[in-house]
Amino acid sequence: MNLLEVVGVTHTYGSFRSFRRKEKAATALSDISLSIGEGMCLGLLGTSGAGKSTLGKVILGVEKPTKGTVLFQGQDLYTMGAAARKHFRRDLQVVFQDSFSSVNPRMTAEKIISEPLENYERLSPSELKRNVAQLLEVVGLHADDMTKYPMQFSGGQLQRINIARAIALKPKMIVLDEPVSSLDMVTQTHILTLLNELKAEYGLSYLFITHDIRAAYSVSDALAVMDKGRVVEMVQDKDEIFSSQQPVVKKLVSSILPEHPRNRTLLNGDVFV
Amino acid sequence: MISSIRIARKSQAAILIGSATLAAFFLIAILAPWIAPNDPIQVNLVLKLSPPSFDYPLGTDHLGRCNLSRLLYGARVSLGFASLIFVAALGFGLVIGTIAGYKGGVIDAVLMRFCEGVMAFPNLVLVLGIVGLLGPGLWQVVMALMMVQWVYYARMIRNMIVGLKEQNFILAARISGSSTGKIIRRHMIPNVLPPVLVMGTLEMGWAIMDLSALSFLGLGVQPPTAEWGAMILEGKNFIRSQPELMLYPGIMILLVVISFNVLGEALSEKYGIKKR
Known part of the structure; x- marks a missing residue:
């Protein structure tokens, strides 16, 4: 049994009927099926507006799809009872792209990271503090950083705090929604390395949502490519992506710029933005 | 750059002056019983309308009561009840605004249309109407002002909650297993409260104005309680011979309301908060 199973998920936004005229529904996802095994990382690629983040929210259990089911450890996310839901919640965590908007600006790092622990574990204040300190060390920060506020951290450091919060409950799976896209190249490499280490250490599964094929390649085992709400390509071995004949995939692959600027040419004269 | 520094300095000064006053x-208001030279409701017809003296530093009114003592005690009524209105209206607005903003949908629509309905009337007219229904008296006026003022808090809080709801940190809190109550307590209220308190400073000025206005009309504070609006009402019969009877409480109201407005304006400018 796979850890996560998405079966025939279709999702439309704005399908409500307003006074007298029917709103034209915008289809964000159509008939998506994929699965993620334990300890595996699926890289979900696609350009902006392809529906990657919507799929991420559907998988996280916060956006009920119009059609289809999401099974986590064989249980349907959207029909399970309150108790099962509370239990499931701790096994599936998230890291968002914008590290600054993902944390409450009025809370210290300690408060931010201890929030999930407070919700699930019965810890004394000193145990909580020790746990937070430990988590900060795991993600490459210092235990002294726990008294700082989000404004005092850089984007990369704050993303580490978000990761610390996500792994605090030792989840089975983390949805990484463009976790490195707003960081500079050096920080990106650091965070990707950290994610790889955590995956190996805790046996985590990832759904790695990104538009950056290089970032996806460095962390993922399998890759899926989305375009206009559909999965257009799915490979179990990430190296197969380079031999794909799918035009959307070819475009994504060709958008990897060579190391040296002299060799940077554009595919079929296409303009990349 | 330079002008923005100048504005910052100016608002810094305004905050200092406003809060000091x-x-x-x-x-x-707190120390009135200890610093007032006389009993504010002690009638002494022999001394009526007497000029300033050592025992009565600002003279006496038409019933021979000490003007200074009445002014000092009047601060208790104005500031005390304005604070009460502020706390009650804020509390009620916070509850309604949070429910409307968090729940959304029909509940939100119904509550907000009601608030807009209240806001559509000029404040004082609506308050007069409610006092007309409840009958004159200080508590009735306080009730009426509360019933009108909470809508401004509710609407502002509702709009802020709606904005916050879309923030990733709220979603992240939900995903980390926090309950709705905890999300509201830990993440929403602390982010909503500071700007609302700034707006409240401006609203306090309004509350004092309205309270005095209603007392002047004879609907609020009833004699013999000392209150600035009521003092103006009592003094108006002597406007030709003793204009200071109206002037003293008028100046007090002016000073307090200006202080609240200066402080409120400066704070909202400093923190970039939109006024109602």
Whole structure:
């Protein structure tokens, strides 16, 4: 049994009927099926507006799809009872792209990271503090950083705090929604390395949502490519992506710029933005 | 760049002056029984309308009551009840605004249309109507002002909650297993409260104005309680011979309301908060 199973998920936004005229529904996802095994990382690629983040929210259990089911450890996310839901919640965590908007600006790092622990574990204040300190060390920060506020951290450091919060409950799976896209190249490499280490250490599964094929390649085992709400390509071995004949995939692959600027040419004269 | 520094300095000064004046007024209100030279409701017809003297530093009114003592005690009523209105309206607005903003949908629509309905009337007219229904008296006026003012808090809080709801940190809190109650307590209220308190400073000025206005109309504070609006009402019969009877309480109202407005304006400018 796979850890996560998405079966025939279709999702439309704005399908409500307003006074007298029917709103034209915008289809964000159509008939998506994929699965993620334990300890595996699926890289979900696609350009902006392809529906990657919507799929991420559907998988996280916060956006009920119009059609289809999401099974986590064989249980349907959207029909399970309150108790099962509370239990499931701790096994599936998230890291968002914008590290600054993902944390409450009025809370210290300690408060931010201890929030999930407070919700699930019965810890004394000193145990909580020790746990937070430990988590900060795991993600490459210092235990002294726990008294700082989000404004005092850089984007990369704050993303580490978000990761610390996500792994605090030792989840089975983390949805990484463009976790490195707003960081500079050096920080990106650091965070990707950290994610790889955590995956190996805790046996985590990832759904790695990104538009950056290089970032996806460095962390993922399998890759899926989305375009206009559909999965257009799915490979179990990430190296197969380079031999794909799918035009959307070819475009994504060709958008990897060579190391040296002299060799940077554009595919079929296409303009990349 | 330079002008923005100048504005910052100016608002810094305004915050200092505004809060210092208000602190002085609140101190007067609290200490009134100890610093007032005479009993504010002690009638002494022999001394009526007497000029300033050592025992009566600002003279006496038409019933021979000490003007200074009445002014000092008046601060208790104005500031005390304005604070009460502020706390009650804020509390009620916070509950309604949070429910409307968090729940959304029909509940939100119904509550907000009701608030807009209240806001559509000029404040004082609506308050007069409610006092007309409840009958004159201080508590009725306080009730009426509360019933009108909470809508401004509710609407502002509702809009802020709606904006916050879309923030990733709220979603992240939900995903980390926090309950709705915890999300509201830990993440929403602390982010909503500071700007609302700034707006409240401006609303306090309004509350004092309205309270005095209603007392002047004879609907609020009833004699013999000392209150600035009521003092103006009592003094108006002597406007030709003793204009200071109206002038003293008028100046007090002016000072307090200006202080609240200066402080409120400066704070909202400093923190970039939109006024109602």
